[in-house]
Amino acid sequence: MNEINPNRITFYKFLNEDISKESLENWIYENKELEKSFQIDHYNDLLEFNYKSRETKNYIKSVVKKNFDWQEFEKWRTIELFEKIKNGKIELVLASRKLRELYLDQEEEIGKPFVSIGLAIGYESVLDNCPIESEYHLWNSDSLRKQLEPIELYRDNFLIDVDKELTELLNT
Numbered sequence: 001m002n003e004i005n006p007n008r009i010t011f012y013k014f015l016n017e018d019i020s021k022e023s024l025e026n027w028i029y030e031n032k033e034l035e036k037s038f039q040i041d042h043y044n045d046l047l048e049f050n051y052k053s054r055e056t057k058n059y060i061k062s063v064v065k066k067n068f069d070w071q072e073f074e075k076w077r078t079i080e081l082f083e084k085i086k087n088g089k090i091e092l093v094l095a096s097r098k099l100r101e102l103y104l105d106q107e108e109e110i111g112k113p114f115v116s117i118g119l120a121i122g123y124e125s126v127l128d129n130c131p132i133e134s135e136y137h138l139w140n141s142d143s144l145r146k147q148l149e150p151i152e153l154y155r156d157n158f159l160i161d162v163d164k165e166l167t168e169l170l171n172t
Contacts, residue, residue, distance in 0.1 A: 004076060007037050008068050014060055016077045024060070025051035038067060074106050075169065078114040082166035085159070092151050092158060094132045096124040114169060119161050126150055 004012075010031075014024045028034060028046050035043050042063070049059055064073055081102060085095045103120030106113035113120065130151055136144055 004072065005037070007031065007034055008064075008072070009076070011060060011064050011068070012073050012076050015057065015064065015073065016080060018080075021051050021056050024056075042067065071110055074110055075114050078102060078106075079166065079169055082162050082169070085162045086166060091133050092155055093127050093130045095162075096127045096158070097132075100124040116161075116165060119158075119165060123154060123158050123161075126154060 010019070010024070010027055013019045014021075019027075028051075034046070037043075038046065046063065049056075053059070064070065081090075081095075081098055084090045085092075085099075090098065099115055099120045103113045103115050103117065106115070127150055130147055131139060131144070139147065
């Protein structure tokens with residue numbers, strides 16, 4: 001993937017819920033370089049916006065859509081999720097749910113998602129009854145072991161598919 005301007009990445013991180021509204025607001029006020037990335041009226045709008053508003057995410061989404069390439073954002077966030085999965089930073093069941101959510105969002109926003117339907121929907125459907133790690137304490141150990149069996153059956157194939165799609169996406 002081509003190098004993305006770090007200023008755009010900060011907006012993308014906010015939309016991806018990787019940074020808080022407060023962090024975004026502070027960054028906007030402190031980043032003098034940002035003025036060069038926008039027309040003066042758009043830059044002033046960024047400075048004047050009330051970041052305590054419930055509409056902050058929608059506002060930033062509109063800023064990104066007007067000033068940047070939405071496809072670039074969707075590709076970036078797909079790569080970010082694939083890398084988190086590949087590096088074990090997100091557990092398998094939650095990863096399958098996040099891939100489904102990403103797929104459905106991209107289908108609506110850009111038409112053709114960057115993640116395949118098999119990876120996004122196929123695995124999630126077979127792992128649907130499996131609890132995520134934060135729910136393990138709600139199960140007795142025997143029931144939990146039974147519920148987690150599908151994870152071990154699909155783990156290797158899931159990770160192979162994630163790696164394959166990540167590699168393809170990085171090479172486009």
